Amino acid sequence: MHRVFQDMAADDAVAILPSGHLDSNEDNMRPAQSSVHRRTGLGVVAARAALAGVLTLSACNDGGTAGGDAGSPTDRLVAALGRRDAIEATTNERITASGERFDPGESSVPGTTWLVSEFTMTATTELGADRARTELNVDAAFPRRAELAFTEVRSGGRGYVAGHDNVFAAGPTPPLAIPAARVASAEKHADLVSPLRLLRRALAEEGGIRADGLAEVDGKELEVLRITLAGRPDVRMFLDPASHLPVKSETTEDHPPIGDATVEAIYGDYRKVGALTLPHAVTLRVGGLDIHKEVRSKIELNVGTDADFYALLGDTSAAPHDHGHAVFAQRSSEWLLSFGFMGLPIFYDIQTGTPKSAELAPGVHLLTGTTHHSLLIEMSDHLVLVEAPLYEEWTAGVLEEIKRLSSKPLKRIVATHFHYDHSGGIRGIAAEGGVTVSVGKAGADFFRDVFARPHTVSPDRLEQAKVPVAIDEVESLKRLTDPARREVELHVIETEHAQGMVVVYLPAEKLLFNADLFSPGDPINEKSAGELYDAITRLKLDVERSVGAHGAGAAGPVATLAAPKEAAKR
Numbered sequence: 001m002h003r004v005f006q007d008m009a010a011d012d013a014v015a016i017l018p019s020g021h022l023d024s025n026e027d028n029m030r031p032a033q034s035s036v037h038r039r040t041g042l043g044v045v046a047a048r049a050a051l052a053g054v055l056t057l058s059a060c061n062d063g064g065t066a067g068g069d070a071g072s073p074t075d076r077l078v079a080a081l082g083r084r085d086a087i088e089a090t091t092n093e094r095i096t097a098s099g100e101r102f103d104p105g106e107s108s109v110p111g112t113t114w115l116v117s118e119f120t121m122t123a124t125t126e127l128g129a130d131r132a133r134t135e136l137n138v139d140a141a142f143p144r145r146a147e148l149a150f151t152e153v154r155s156g157g158r159g160y161v162a163g164h165d166n167v168f169a170a171g172p173t174p175p176l177a178i179p180a181a182r183v184a185s186a187e188k189h190a191d192l193v194s195p196l197r198l199l200r201r202a203l204a205e206e207g208g209i210r211a212d213g214l215a216e217v218d219g220k221e222l223e224v225l226r227i228t229l230a231g232r233p234d235v236r237m238f239l240d241p242a243s244h245l246p247v248k249s250e251t252t253e254d255h256p257p258i259g260d261a262t263v264e265a266i267y268g269d270y271r272k273v274g275a276l277t278l279p280h281a282v283t284l285r286v287g288g289l290d291i292h293k294e295v296r297s298k299i300e301l302n303v304g305t306d307a308d309f310y311a312l313l314g315d316t317s318a319a320p321h322d323h324g325h326a327v328f329a330q331r332s333s334e335w336l337l338s339f340g341f342m343g344l345p346i347f348y349d350i351q352t353g354t355p356k357s358a359e360l361a362p363g364v365h366l367l368t369g370t371t372h373h374s375l376l377i378e379m380s381d382h383l384v385l386v387e388a389p390l391y392e393e394w395t396a397g398v399l400e401e402i403k404r405l406s407s408k409p410l411k412r413i414v415a416t417h418f419h420y421d422h423s424g425g426i427r428g429i430a431a432e433g434g435v436t437v438s439v440g441k442a443g444a445d446f447f448r449d450v451f452a453r454p455h456t457v458s459p460d461r462l463e464q465a466k467v468p469v470a471i472d473e474v475e476s477l478k479r480l481t482d483p484a485r486r487e488v489e490l491h492v493i494e495t496e497h498a499q500g501m502v503v504v505y506l507p508a509e510k511l512l513f514n515a516d517l518f519s520p521g522d523p524i525n526e527k528s529a530g531e532l533y534d535a536i537t538r539l540k541l542d543v544e545r546s547v548g549a550h551g552a553g554a555a556g557p558v559a560t561l562a563a564p565k566e567a568a569k570r
């Protein structure tokens with residue numbers, strides 16, 4: 001398995017996943033490219049809509065139950081998926097699938113995705129109750145390779161995981177309680193990828209589904225249904241004009257740092273399963289980029305489950321239901337799940353509170369979090385912060401700690417690179433006002449976009465403060481000179497990890513700060529550590545100590561550069 005870069009153009013060439021193909025470069029996908037308007041994603045939807053129509057016609061020829069034009073759009077949807085009594089009598093759905101997960105927030109080039117894992121899974125979900133059991137095998141490719149296999153069970157807002165779900169763990173663990181955010185994001189995802197589940201949930205809630213007019217998609221008028229479920233942003237479901245089957249469901253999530261993110265679940269390859277007609281291919285698309293492709297080899301309905309099947313094992317009271325974290329997950333579920341599919345379940349633990357600070361040199365503080373650290377540098381009359389990670393819920397505490405350490409105003413944030421987990425909290429800090437953000441040139445457009453985009457799903461501090469934020473593009477070197485206090489150098493270096501990567505060097509202190517290339521105390525990534533070491537050598541930086549945005553941080557030793565040096569020699 002190789003890391004796969006997917007750019008927008010290649011993405012738009014993907015028509016649908018008609019018969020178990022995942023590879024967008026398959027020759028049989030190519031004809032779709034010419035028939036699709038590539039300016040927007042809507043053309044692809046239309047192509048899918050047309051195909052869904054064809055599939056249903058053949059289902060009709062086979063004696064299928066596609067509905068007529070009578071009644072409301074909801075009636076037409078119900079008739080297309082199956083008979084109402086059959087839909088309501090369905091107790092559960094078991095999906096056996098394989099697929100790929102891509103991520104737009106951790107790729108090398110802003111605006112592209114890359115493959116983070118391949119997976120196979122069997123997911124059994126009850127339709128009339130919040131109970132689910134998923135067996136997942138994840139072949140993780142990024143940020144590190146690992147073969148993971150685990151079982152996740154959810155029941156009544158709680159859940160546990162058993163097995164190996166963490167690329168940093170040595171092996172499987174016994175059943176462990178999972179946090180509320182993991183339960184909530186998995187449930188929302190399960191609904192979005194299954195029109196049957198979405199419909200059942202919508203029908204069960206008063207006013208849960210209603211007609212929402214027509215939407216013109218590539219010259220065709222599609223009926224739209226609006227699904228309103230408690231605690232979640234609305235979902236709009238688009239029906240194919242011929243078959244009345246859902247072409248896609250669309251919702252908006254909050255994905256730090258980009259804010260409002262359109263999430264589309266695009267359904268295809270509809271086939272009969274008993275009395276129902278269900279999609280056997282689902283693609284999730286965020287902001288026009290495919291992030292999840294799933295092909296179902298089998299869908300079973302009304303499977304028998306014994307009493308133990310959904311029983312919660314382990315001490316699930318150890319992870320008490322946290323409403324705030326569940327709310328976070330309801331509006332940012334695919335953001336969280338992307339880290340889950342990387343084998344980084346720690347992201348489901350929503351981080352709040354304040355970092356621990358340690359003064360590495362006079363006026364130079366490392367602010368250490370559970371997973372992500374920042375560096376605060378005091379200049380004579382202002383402060384510079386390197387890294388504003390995760391999300392505003394975390395950087396609110398970073399800001400608190402900064403104010404405790406110094407009364408000087410924060411005037412500059414250095415963003416090492418655009419990765420979502422390293423930049424997600426930047427708007428919350430920039431909302432203080434009067435802040436310039438220094439970024440590597442290749443990431444400048446991304447950050448300009450971050451400060452311009454709407455954040456309506458979760459209106460953040462900047463959405464409310466509406467203060468301007470200046471972007472400072474660093475081509476290769478920027479010196480922040482402050483003769484009274486110190487000099488700070490921002491170097492942009494070449495890395496595979498991310499374009500426009502900035503490392504921060506303090507010449508007088510002989511201190512280097514980097515993100516993701518070399519994290520003291522963490523396992524070495526030879527490629528990244530080697531790139532860092534080569535850059536230090538080329539730039540002739542006299543580094544005595546190195547700290548990372550991850551790793552041992554203030555609590556552990558500040559590393560020397562022996563480790564990347566060794567990596568570079570290999």
Ligand SMILES: [Zn+2]
Nearest residue numbers: 417419498516
């Ligand atoms: Zn990164």
Ligand SMILES: [Zn+2]
Nearest residue numbers: 422515516550
């Ligand atoms: Zn990182």
